[in-house]
Amino acid sequence: MTALDARLSAEIDARRDDLIRLTRDLIRIPTLNPPGNHYRTICDFLDTRLSNAGFRTEQIRAAGTPGDSENHPRWNIVARRDGAAAGDCVHFNSHTDVVAVGEGWTTDPFGAECDGDRIYGRGSCDMKGGLATSIVAAEAFLAVCPEFHGAIEISGTADEETGGYGGVAYLAEQGRFDPDRVQHVIIPEPLNKDRICLGHRGVWWAEIETRGRIAHGSMPFLGDSAIRHMGAVLEEIETYLYPLLATKRTDMPVVPPGARQSTMNINAIHGGEPEQAPGFTGFPAACVADRCTITIDRRFLIEEDLRQVKTEIATMLERIASRRPGFAYEIRDLWEVTPTMTGKDAPVVRTVAAAIERVLARAPDYVVSPGTYDQKHIDRIGRLKNCIAYGPGILDLAHQPDEWIGVQDMVDSAKVMALTLADLLAPGP
Numbered sequence: 253m254t255a256l257d258a259r260l261s262a263e264i265d266a267r268r269d270d271l272i273r274l275t276r277d278l279i280r281i282p283t284l285n286p287p288g289n290h291y292r293t294i295c296d297f298l299d300t301r302l303s304n305a306g307f308r309t310e311q312i313r314a315a316g317t318p319g320d321s322e323n324h325p326r327w328n329i330v331a332r333r334d335g336a337a338a339g340d341c342v343h344f345n346s347h348t349d350v351v352a353v354g355e356g357w358t359t360d361p362f363g364a365e366c367d368g369d370r371i372y373g374r375g376s377c378d379m380k381g382g383l384a385t386s387i388v389a390a391e392a393f394l395a396v397c398p399e400f401h402g403a404i405e406i407s408g409t410a411d412e413e414t415g416g417y418g419g420v421a422y423l424a425e426q427g428r429f430d431p432d433r434v435q436h437v438i439i440p441e442p443l444n445k446d447r448i449c450l451g452h453r454g455v456w457w458a459e460i461e462t463r464g465r466i467a468h469g470s471m472p473f474l475g476d477s478a479i480r481h482m483g484a485v486l487e488e489i490e491t492y493l494y495p496l497l498a499t500k501r502t503d504m505p506v507v508p509p510g511a512r513q514s515t516m517n518i519n520a521i522h523g524g525e526p527e528q529a530p531g532f533t534g535f536p537a538a539c540v541a542d543r544c545t546i547t548i549d550r551r552f553l554i555e556e557d558l559r560q561v562k563t564e565i566a567t568m569l570e571r572i573a574s575r576r577p578g579f580a581y582e583i584r585d586l587w588e589v590t591p592t593m594t595g596k597d598a599p600v601v602r603t604v605a606a607a608i609e610r611v612l613a614r615a616p617d618y619v620v621s622p623g624t625y626d627q628k629h630i631d632r633i634g635r636l637k638n639c640i641a642y643g644p645g646i647l648d649l650a651h652q653p654d655e656w657i658g659v660q661d662m663v664d665s666a667k668v669m670a671l672t673l674a675d676l677l678a679p680g681p
């Protein structure tokens with residue numbers, strides 16, 4: 253550690269109680285998404301905090317994006333503080349939304365209860381703890397290096413949990429992540445304090461529908477069951493597709509290792525009569541199903557091409573059609589995201605890695621996320637490649653009951669972030 257490292261580290265230690273308080277205050281704002289509650293409240297809260305720290309703040313509503321309405325406006329905040337001279341801009345981006353509470357809690361999900369080293373609550377780990385950590389890291393750096401060069405930006409954005417269209421995607425479309433404006437992006441998602449997340453696998457969601465012909469259920473031979481046709485599809489997925497996907501391995505360091513290959517989940521299946529509303533007590537009618545659909549969630553690798561991924565499914569369905577009389581189907585695209593992976597030699601990766609080595613006295617692990625997060629928009633829309641996810645918290649706790657964040661992990665991560673700022677923005681001797 254250098255003398256500057258030691259001063260930054262002491263400054264973070266002195267702010268430990270403040271970091272705890274800030275994390276708890278953020279957890280207590282129940283920004284549930286869907287539907288997107290209290291986005292304005294949390295932006296106002298961050299606005300006050302960051303304005304007091306000398307940041308210029310802007311609140312931006314992603315008007316017209318999915319879910320945006322007068323009742324649930326998609327508010328985002330971007331705060332910027334310019335240094336004493338020109339230089340790079342380091343941007344910390346955190347999402348402010350949290351997922352549904354779900355069952356099984358033994359603590360109040362929005363109570364932010366403290367128990368020893370842990371702070372509990374929905375969003376504590378994913379990712380209000382990371383947001384608080386980046387704010388305290390920036391404030392500590394500003395206290396130690398007021399004459400820094402370049403700029404620091406901190407954003408709190410909406411809707412990451414539902415695709416990020418009312419958050420980072422919107423800001424990227426407005427040019428806020430253009431490489432001439434922002435040079436380094438750190439997303440403090442809960443990847444553990446000693447790991448750098450370089451990117452994520454790709455996604456293709458689609459719906460496959462099989463068609464049949466309706467008839468009376470007592471004479472099924474007069475109809476053609478779409479559910480039986482779908483059975484043939486499921487059989488082909490089991491016997492042909494899953495073994496094939498298992499052979500497609502990646503060099504991406506995806507964690508957990510089970511995701512270091514192509515995968516596909518069948519999210520949903522529906523066939524025949526529509527499901528009735530809960531509480532309906534009548535009988536179903538006797539009908540042969542004329543439609544059956546499944547929703548597939550195919551995760552693909554940087555070594556794969558999306559067209560080839562789609563062709564694989566289409567070829568499989570054509571093969572069934574060639575041997576199964578009456579087999580008719582349709583594939584509908586729902587969503588797609590290309591894989592992204594920042595190189596280990598990118599400036600932000602090298603700088604954070606060096607800071608981890610100084611703070612934690614060990615080399616970082618490099619990982620890739622099995623699922624996507626907002627880096628996709630920064631890469632594709634913003635065209636900015638120098639982006640990683642790095643932040644405190646245990647990834648497996650995200651979206652779980654009794655989610656928590658460790659205070660010491662946040663303190664250590666804040667030191668890594670402050671040292672990173674110093675390496676990228678501190679003026680030379």
Ligand SMILES: [Zn+2]
Pocket residue numbers: 347378379412441442
């Ligand atoms: Zn998250």
